[in-house]
Amino acid sequence: MRPIQMVDLQPQYARIQSEVEAAFADVIRSGAFINGPAVKSFQQNLANFLDCKHVVACGNGTDALQIALMALNLQPGDEVITTPFTFVATAEVIGLLGLVPVFVDVEADSFNIDPTLVEAAITEKTRCIIPVHLFGRACNMQAIMDIARQHCLFVIEDNAQAIGATCIVDGVEQKTGTIGDIGCLSFYPSKNLGAFGDGGAINTNNDELHQRIHRICNHGSDKRYYYETVGVNSRLDSLQAVLLDIKLKHLNEYLQARIKLANAYDIALSGISGLVLPARAEHSKHVFHQYTLCNPERDALQQFLNAQEIPTMVYYPVPLHVQKPYLDARHPVGGLPISERLSKEVLSLPMHTEMDDEQFEKIVTEVIKFYKK
Numbered sequence: 001m002r003p004i005q006m007v008d009l010q011p012q013y014a015r016i017q018s019e020v021e022a023a024f025a026d027v028i029r030s031g032a033f034i035n036g037p038a039v040k041s042f043q044q045n046l047a048n049f050l051d052c053k054h055v056v057a058c059g060n061g062t063d064a065l066q067i068a069l070m071a072l073n074l075q076p077g078d079e080v081i082t083t084p085f086t087f088v089a090t091a092e093v094i095g096l097l098g099l100v101p102v103f104v105d106v107e108a109d110s111f112n113i114d115p116t117l118v119e120a121a122i123t124e125k126t127r128c129i130i131p132v133h134l135f136g137r138a139c140n141m142q143a144i145m146d147i148a149r150q151h152c153l154f155v156i157e158d159n160a161q162a163i164g165a166t167c168i169v170d171g172v173e174q175k176t177g178t179i180g181d182i183g184c185l186s187f188y189p190s191k192n193l194g195a196f197g198d199g200g201a202i203n204t205n206n207d208e209l210h211q212r213i214h215r216i217c218n219h220g221s222d223k224r225y226y227y228e229t230v231g232v233n234s235r236l237d238s239l240q241a242v243l244l245d246i247k248l249k250h251l252n253e254y255l256q257a258r259i260k261l262a263n264a265y266d267i268a269l270s271g272i273s274g275l276v277l278p279a280r281a282e283h284s285k286h287v288f289h290q291y292t293l294c295n296p297e298r299d300a301l302q303q304f305l306n307a308q309e310i311p312t313m314v315y316y317p318v319p320l321h322v323q324k325p326y327l328d329a330r331h332p333v334g335g336l337p338i339s340e341r342l343s344k345e346v347l348s349l350p351m352h353t354e355m356d357d358e359q360f361e362k363i364v365t366e367v368i369k370f371y372k373k
């Protein structure tokens with residue numbers, strides 16, 4: 001049996017290898033490594049996939065979030081409401097720009113920001129909400145958009161883990177990342193659409209925001225050597241763009257493979273007392289960046305599986321509001337109990353597009369064995 005990995009990218013690559021290597025050779029021979037036609041083609045195809053007007057590719061998902069916030073012209077001290085149960089990048093960019101991250105707790109079943117707690121966290125300084133579609137499952141965007149509209153707040157969706165997920169808002173099924181003002185994507189290699197290095201993208205339906213985002217990515221300039229604002233250098237390489245363009249054609253198959261594996265895990269692991277499986281929602285299509293269990297005996301289960309050479313991961317072992325750079329009396333340690341409990345109980349099983357039956361059987365057999373002992 002092939003060793004089980006959390007993310008196994010090699011067989012997926014084998015199926016597109018000749019096409020990718022030919023495309024790489026073309027870029028190398030053309031010499032158009034930066035802002036070449038490959039980047040424009042990928043941006044257009046990604047805009048079509050998302051059904052969104054504008055896509056600007058950038059250097060990585062963290063830059064995407066930073067640039068999105070910069071485009072909103074916020075003032076130092078302005079507050080941004082987000083979840084503490086996420087990868088640090090979501091909060092890091094808020095702090096980096098002199099803005100204040102205000103964390104509110106998550107829903108126990110979805111792991112996503114709890115909209116019923118958002119309203120109480122809004123102050124005069126609140127300008128923006130950043131919901132994170134964690135593990136590939138959409139947040140309750142109807143509730144979030146209702147609150148944002150009522151209080152005139154911007155919404156930036158951290159869509160790094162959920163490309164291709166959908167959510168029904170105002171009766172219309174929409175892709176995550178296209179519901180708020182701006183969506184942010186990461187093409188980190190293990191993400192659902194992964195590059196061979198770093199990559200990211202920002203998408204919006206708003207023409208003015210698009211212009212500002214485009215400008216900020218290009219050192220604040222619309223015309224070379226003339227500057228309108230302070231910007232950054234954040235670009236997607238042409239080599240990454242040709243790869244992502246090829247993978248994008250297969251993205252729906254890749255997502256289908258993840259959903260199929262999640263369905264199989266659900267069936268095999270249902271009915272074990274004490275083991276909570278990832279909850280599905282009527283209002284959305286989950287694309288399973290992670291398949292995450294919840295269980296008070298998490299550490300023992302992880303050790304047991306590890307001894308059987310089954311890798312697992314804890315996303316995330318410590319919520320952000322209890323970490324040094326983000327301590328704040330507004331969200332004291334102990335004050336966001338669901339996030340704090342989840343960080344002790346969650347465990348993600350191997351999830352990727354290439355799992356074979358033998359590997360799957362071994363994983364579920366060992367998980368079941370743990371509970372029978």
Ligand SMILES: *Cc1c(COP(=O)(O)O)cnc(C)c1O
Nearest residue numbers: 060061062087089160186187188
């Ligand atoms: C991966 C990720 C990011 C950051 O993306 P990078 O491309 O690694 O910078 C941001 N937010 C979330 C939720 C992520 O999972």
